Amino acid sequence: xxxxxxxxxxxxxxxxxxxxxxxxxxxxxxxxxxxxxxxxxxxxxxxxxxxxxxxxxxxxxxxxxxxxxxxxxxxx
Numbered sequence: 001x002x003x004x005x006x007x008x009x010x011x012x013x014x015x016x017x018x019x020x021x022x023x024x025x026x027x028x029x030x031x032x033x034x035x036x037x038x039x040x041x042x043x044x045x046x047x048x049x050x051x052x053x054x055x056x057x058x059x060x061x062x063x064x065x066x067x068x069x070x071x072x073x074x075x076x
Contacts, residue, residue, distance in 0.1 A: 002069065006062035010055045 016029035024030075028047055035043035067073045 002062050002065050006058055006065075009058045013051050013054060 016027060017033055018029070019025070020027045020029035021033050028050070032044060032047045035041075035047065
């Protein structure tokens, strides 16, 4: 259940690029899109690294929540 609640965060980050461009909102997604169109690969790599770190952090927090909820995992 926690995995189902935690993983849509990844989809929200991926959808930010599309939503920010459609509604012309400033943000990380729009910055990535502009960097791709301008072929600024350093900005693209840096922004994707930040997004990947955010996904990893959310996954780690979900794993910690599992340990807090399920007493069988505390022994291991």
